Amino acid sequence: MTAVEEKLGRVRSDLGEHDGVLVAFSGGVDSGVVAAIAEDALGSSAVACTAKSETLPAAELDHARDLADEIGIRHEIVEFSELDSEEFVRNDEYRCYHCRTMRLGEMFQRADELGIEMVCDGTNASDPGNGHRPGLQAVEELEAYSPLREHGITKTEVRSIARAYGLSVAEKPSMACLSSRIPTGLAVTEERLSRVERAERLLRTWGFTQFRVRDHDGLARIEVGEDELETALSPAFARTAREHFSDLGFEHVTLDLEGYRTGSVSPDETPE
Numbered sequence: 001m002t003a004v005e006e007k008l009g010r011v012r013s014d015l016g017e018h019d020g021v022l023v024a025f026s027g028g029v030d031s032g033v034v035a036a037i038a039e040d041a042l043g044s045s046a047v048a049c050t051a052k053s054e055t056l057p058a059a060e061l062d063h064a065r066d067l068a069d070e071i072g073i074r075h076e077i078v079e080f081s082e083l084d085s086e087e088f089v090r091n092d093e094y095r096c097y098h099c100r101t102m103r104l105g106e107m108f109q110r111a112d113e114l115g116i117e118m119v120c121d122g123t124n125a126s127d128p129g130n131g132h133r134p135g136l137q138a139v140e141e142l143e144a145y146s147p148l149r150e151h152g153i154t155k156t157e158v159r160s161i162a163r164a165y166g167l168s169v170a171e172k173p174s175m176a177c178l179s180s181r182i183p184t185g186l187a188v189t190e191e192r193l194s195r196v197e198r199a200e201r202l203l204r205t206w207g208f209t210q211f212r213v214r215d216h217d218g219l220a221r222i223e224v225g226e227d228e229l230e231t232a233l234s235p236a237f238a239r240t241a242r243e244h245f246s247d248l249g250f251e252h253v254t255l256d257l258e259g260y261r262t263g264s265v266s267p268d269e270t271p272e
Contacts, residue, residue, distance in 0.1 A: 004157045004160050004161065007151050007157065008037070011148070011153070014150070015120070018042070018118045020047070020114075020116040020117075021116065021120050021145075022048075022049050022114065022118070023046065023073075023119075024144065025049055026056075026060070027050065027060055027063045027064030027068075028122065029158055030122030030155075030158055031048075031122035032067050032167050033161050034120055034122050034147060034148060035048045035067075035071055036165045037147070037161075039071050046073055047074045047076055048068050048073045048075050050076070051080065051106050051107070052077050054081060054082065054178070054190055054193050054194075055099070055193060057197050057200070061077075063169075067167070071165075076110055078106040082188070088188065089187055089188050089189070091182060091183075091184055094134045096133070097135060097137055100138035100139065104142045108142065119142075120144065120145045121139055121144045122148065123136065123139055124148040124155050126155040126156075179193065180262075180265075181213060182214075183214070183215075186216075186217055195249050195250065196213050199244075202241075203224070208228055208231075211228075211260055214256075218250060219251065220250040220254065222253070222256060223256045223258075223259055224255075224259060
């Protein structure tokens, strides 16, 4: 038995000791693995719960629904708005803390309605050392349980477990909420979130796989993965992006020659 298999067995036994668990479920690889293990250990007593808000792209909500069906776990959706919070809208360095506090609060409320005491999230053992992560403070304060972190399962091992379960998200690129595209200090608004979501939907439609569109108050800064940079540098792409992004409300469109990277405008960008 490999070290990863041993860790997986411990997590499965750990979750199996509870009467039920609710998994904060974004549809990414981390929360997907926790949901798969929970369903494996508890069957119908495991629930995956996704928070629907302005910062979650519609495509990601669809992916979460599909992944829950794939796993065979019951899927709940709660709705709320981060934009109701002045602290979140202010978009300071603790924006992610305010967001995670609200999201997990909704999870605990739904768990209470379902008679479930344990709320789990997908924090893994690699996360605490991965830059500025105020969202982890919210996890600790609300006492959500992070089984991957508790049992020392790293991001690389998470993907290995996802492959073992045959999950379609095993190689899915990291994803962070739409507010991470807005530079710290610039207010998060529905208009900015919406145009970023629509711009990134275009990039996905055009075949890009690893990217971000950063909204610098009307200036769109496009980041793409290094292996896709050559495509983005073509005159044809420049013309197309300028035309379509202008239609979305961006006044200027630029391509970042440094390419895709997390946290380039928001130090608390938290990938899934």
